[in-house]
Amino acid sequence: MSMASYTLAAIVVALGAVTGVLAWRYVLFFFVFAAAVCIGLYLFFRSGLNLRFADPSFIRTQNLLPLAPLLFLLYHTASDLGRAALLIVSLSGLLYGALNLDIRRFLTVMSTYVAGYCCVFLILSIQNAVHVNPDPGEWMILAAVAFFMLQMGLLGSYIVRLRDRLARHHDQIAEMATRDELTGSYNRRFLIDALSHEPEQSDPAETYCVCLMDVDHFKRINDQYGHSVGDDVLCRCATAIQADIRDIDTFGRYGGEEFLLILPRIRDHKTITIAERLRVAIESLVFEADHRSFGVTLSIGVAESRLGEPYATLLKRADEALYRAKNSGRNRVCRAETGNTADAG
Numbered sequence: 001m002s003m004a005s006y007t008l009a010a011i012v013v014a015l016g017a018v019t020g021v022l023a024w025r026y027v028l029f030f031f032v033f034a035a036a037v038c039i040g041l042y043l044f045f046r047s048g049l050n051l052r053f054a055d056p057s058f059i060r061t062q063n064l065l066p067l068a069p070l071l072f073l074l075y076h077t078a079s080d081l082g083r084a085a086l087l088i089v090s091l092s093g094l095l096y097g098a099l100n101l102d103i104r105r106f107l108t109v110m111s112t113y114v115a116g117y118c119c120v121f122l123i124l125s126i127q128n129a130v131h132v133n134p135d136p137g138e139w140m141i142l143a144a145v146a147f148f149m150l151q152m153g154l155l156g157s158y159i160v161r162l163r164d165r166l167a168r169h170h171d172q173i174a175e176m177a178t179r180d181e182l183t184g185s186y187n188r189r190f191l192i193d194a195l196s197h198e199p200e201q202s203d204p205a206e207t208y209c210v211c212l213m214d215v216d217h218f219k220r221i222n223d224q225y226g227h228s229v230g231d232d233v234l235c236r237c238a239t240a241i242q243a244d245i246r247d248i249d250t251f252g253r254y255g256g257e258e259f260l261l262i263l264p265r266i267r268d269h270k271t272i273t274i275a276e277r278l279r280v281a282i283e284s285l286v287f288e289a290d291h292r293s294f295g296v297t298l299s300i301g302v303a304e305s306r307l308g309e310p311y312a313t314l315l316k317r318a319d320e321a322l323y324r325a326k327n328s329g330r331n332r333v334c335r336a337e338t339g340n341t342a343d344a345g
Helices: 003-018 024-047 059-064 067-076 080-098 103-126 137-178 188-201 218-225 227-242 268-283 311-327
Strands: 209-215 250-255 258-263 287-289 292-294 298-304 332-335 341-343
Touching: 003 024, 003 067, 003 080, 024 067, 059 080, 059 103, 067 080, 067 103, 080 103, 080 137, 103 137, 137 188, 188 250, 188 258, 188 311, 209 218, 209 227, 209 268, 209 311, 218 227, 227 250, 227 258, 227 268, 227 287, 258 268, 268 298, 268 332, 298 311, 311 332
Parallel strands: 298 332
Antiparallel strands: 209 258, 209 298, 250 258, 287 292, 332 341
């Protein structure tokens, strides 16, 4: 039961004492129990000990905890209608379980409740010295409550499955929103977001680098072989690059035939080595179209971050380095600021 469910039950139990259906000592017992459970669960969750278990919410345990005091109150309630009221109160707590447990676990909880209720009614039915002889109609109420619990469980199970399905769809949509549809690599939006947060994730004393890459003469490939071949070139280039970078690096399609690689915790001289390796990897690819083989090359601009530098400025410097690589004959790596190049062998 949640705190709200315990509060509702406490109000109903207090009304039972006011109307004479329950003795105040039983009401006090329930208040102490409810307060102890709420405080105990609060401290347990605050301590983080619940995170060590498979079900950190302890939903099934929370549903079963109030059963014993409810059965105790049922036995000592001196009214058929009072017992019916307590049965209804128990449904509010079980509703929380119905919306959070799968149908098998909920049926376990429900069966335990129904078995406990049946035991109390059987005892009241056969006991000679009872407060009030139970009316046969109470069995009808118990059956109605049991069937209502089952209905809750089925509805809750459907809601749980629907919620899981929506969560999966949400994850798929979120994944699609960050991926380039053609190459499967990250898209421009994700890359810009990752780049804008990179200074926050890196140590201020550490630098990071970006590589802005462009497939040389890509328009010529589209014009000569068609866009489907051009798409295949982009896909294979992206796959080759992703297979040859570090796990901590972020790579994606920046736009058109341009790719962007973000390399955390690295200096530009090491980045030049990585970029040169990627350039050679792309140069070694062989493509087939119209019964002919052809290759592609890659021009790369490398820029290293400066302390306090906006990411837009960093990208601009990388773009300028890429422009120099293009103007220097393509198929080469060019570093920002200095203009040093690592030409194709």
